[in-house]
Amino acid sequence: MIKLENLTKAFDTPGGTVIAADRVNMDVADGEICVLLGPSGCGKTTTLKMINRLVEPTSGKIYIEGKDTDQYDPVELRRTIGYVIQQIGLFPNMTVEENVCVVPKLLGWDLARARQRASELLATINLDPAIFLKRYPKELSGGQQQRVGVARALAADPPVLLMDEPFGAIDPINREVIQDEFLKMHRRLKKTVMFVSHDIDEAVKMADKIAIFRAGKLEQFDSPDNILAHPASAFIADFVGTDRTLKRLRLVKVGDTMHPQSPRVTVDEPVERAVALMYEHGQEFIVVVDADGRPHGYVDLAAARDRAGPVAEHRTALPATVRLDDDLRAAVSTMFMHDVRWLACVDRDGAFAGFITQPGITRMLGETYRALGSAPH
Amino acid sequence: METLRFILANLPAIGQRTVEHVSIVGVAVGLAIVTGVPIGIAITQNKRAADIVLYIAAMIMTIPSIALFGVMIPVLSLVGQGIGYVPAVIAVLLYSQLPIIRNTYTAISNIDPALREAARGMGMSSLERLRQVEIPLAVPVIMAGVRIAVVINIGITAIATYIGAGGLGAFISRGISQTDSRQLVTGAIAVSLLAIVADYGLLWVQHRLTPVGIRTARPWTRRRGLVRTAPA
Numbered sequence: 350m351i352k353l354e355n356l357t358k359a360f361d362t363p364g365g366t367v368i369a370a371d372r373v374n375m376d377v378a379d380g381e382i383c384v385l386l387g388p389s390g391c392g393k394t395t396t397l398k399m400i401n402r403l404v405e406p407t408s409g410k411i412y413i414e415g416k417d418t419d420q421y422d423p424v425e426l427r428r429t430i431g432y433v434i435q436q437i438g439l440f441p442n443m444t445v446e447e448n449v450c451v452v453p454k455l456l457g458w459d460l461a462r463a464r465q466r467a468s469e470l471l472a473t474i475n476l477d478p479a480i481f482l483k484r485y486p487k488e489l490s491g492g493q494q495q496r497v498g499v500a501r502a503l504a505a506d507p508p509v510l511l512m513d514e515p516f517g518a519i520d521p522i523n524r525e526v527i528q529d530e531f532l533k534m535h536r537r538l539k540k541t542v543m544f545v546s547h548d549i550d551e552a553v554k555m556a557d558k559i560a561i562f563r564a565g566k567l568e569q570f571d572s573p574d575n576i577l578a579h580p581a582s583a584f585i586a587d588f589v590g591t592d593r594t595l596k597r598l599r600l601v602k603v604g605d606t607m608h609p610q611s612p613r614v615t616v617d618e619p620v621e622r623a624v625a626l627m628y629e630h631g632q633e634f635i636v637v638v639d640a641d642g643r644p645h646g647y648v649d650l651a652a653a654r655d656r657a658g659p660v661a662e663h664r665t666a667l668p669a670t671v672r673l674d675d676d677l678r679a680a681v682s683t684m685f686m687h688d689v690r691w692l693a694c695v696d697r698d699g700a701f702a703g704f705i706t707q708p709g710i711t712r713m714l715g716e717t718y719r720a721l722g723s724a725p726h
Numbered sequence: 727m728e729t730l731r732f733i734l735a736n737l738p739a740i741g742q743r744t745v746e747h748v749s750i751v752g753v754a755v756g757l758a759i760v761t762g763v764p765i766g767i768a769i770t771q772n773k774r775a776a777d778i779v780l781y782i783a784a785m786i787m788t789i790p791s792i793a794l795f796g797v798m799i800p801v802l803s804l805v806g807q808g809i810g811y812v813p814a815v816i817a818v819l820l821y822s823q824l825p826i827i828r829n830t831y832t833a834i835s836n837i838d839p840a841l842r843e844a845a846r847g848m849g850m851s852s853l854e855r856l857r858q859v860e861i862p863l864a865v866p867v868i869m870a871g872v873r874i875a876v877v878i879n880i881g882i883t884a885i886a887t888y889i890g891a892g893g894l895g896a897f898i899s900r901g902i903s904q905t906d907s908r909q910l911v912t913g914a915i916a917v918s919l920l921a922i923v924a925d926y927g928l929l930w931v932q933h934r935l936t937p938v939g940i941r942t943a944r945p946w947t948r949r950r951g952l953v954r955t956a957p958a
Contacts, residue, residue: 401847403843403846403847424849424850424851425849427847427849428848429849432844432847432848434840434843436838436840438838438840438845440841440845440858440859440863440939441937441939441940442859442862442863442938442939442940443937444939451858452848452849455848455849455854485938486939487939487940501848502848511847
């Protein structure tokens, strides 16, 4: 989809020639989010801006959908590529609607169609068109402005979206919300996204692929999990942080680590059956569920052995549960918070689905360390 | 009291002189906008050119008006226009260049680079960028330059009467030569009033021309109005 071939940019400065990007080679597949990551001055923004020719490459080629971008007039090219910047850059003299309609108008769409499109886009970014279309940028909060910025970039339905630290200027709470919204939108729209960031956590969260730059060179280009599990150099290991294993927890969902066929007992079964099941599965606990399959506490082997009566009399309340679509970081955090070694997992309807254990998570994280080069998700 | 009587008795003449005055300033500043704004925009492309142009414009500003009129007489005599309306308009045109060029230049160069980058990144050509983003945002500052030019030149035009261009300066010059304080005061008051009225009138025009999205409270009310902001 986007292919960079030996892309190089040299700037002439009074202090001599500076190589901002040095023979960068990358191949980003259709519908992927690729995050360009690195410390400031590493060439990530220059590389991004060469794609829409805001910066003219010194040498090398850029292909979008297999077409050499040198064949296009830069102005025409940019109209087919969405562009979002950190400062947002909504035109203050235009309403939200006019801002979103800029590129469709440049492309010669008729006004009715452009307006229709603006209205649809506003609805997708959770801003009520009836309220926001006629507002001016100064009447919006920062988060709303950045949403409009993204809508504006998507207005002419470009296959490629370039984003230069798009969420960098938004406060941490809103940033998480907007990132989640963007991911949700991306799953539906399937644009190919190039995304500059200096925040490893943001990269791990957003990216299908991460490209780490250092002094103009592309140091590693791989899936987030592989970069965290197998940093290619000491620089990258340092950059992603000593807590990189913990960061990988974000990449895995509870549902992928759970023991699937977990035994269970219902509240009215005899406790002897619970003990028998625990012996059968080699477990020291068993989850108790009600008639609808919702977890209602657990029975501990030590406490239930040689006892009689219904399970309900011997159960202990569950300290917490996790949902299948939570990531492992949330699960581990919950475990630490309640000082437990396992957690019951529930599905969307609140029904018991299985459990995860600390050793299970450790094993999961170890797998990619052993299976070099494989992407586990 | 005498002055007041003089004014009342000469209202038609004052009216005619005012029309002359306004026509000189209006035509000259109009032409100055047509020339100065493009020059101001053009020089944003080149720092060196900007320095030279602004320097020349500032130099013109320092020439005393009476001297400028004097210099123009022999030059324009070649085309038979040594005195009268034409040299007056040319002088005002020249004096208007500095405020208009400098304000245009400042306004365009001070536009947030992020807006320029967004416009470029979305695929606007330089002309589209100027027309849709840069000029609309520069309008308030350009108009402020126009207002300065108008107010300065209403004063300067009062002197143009000495080269036969008419205008409200006629009352003043005659008041001086005839030691007639009534005419002198009439001319002075009329020129001042015209300058004040023109300034406020143009302030209103400036407000109307400013894009709604960057308008602040009406400037002439001198009250800090509430700017509507988004709910948190």
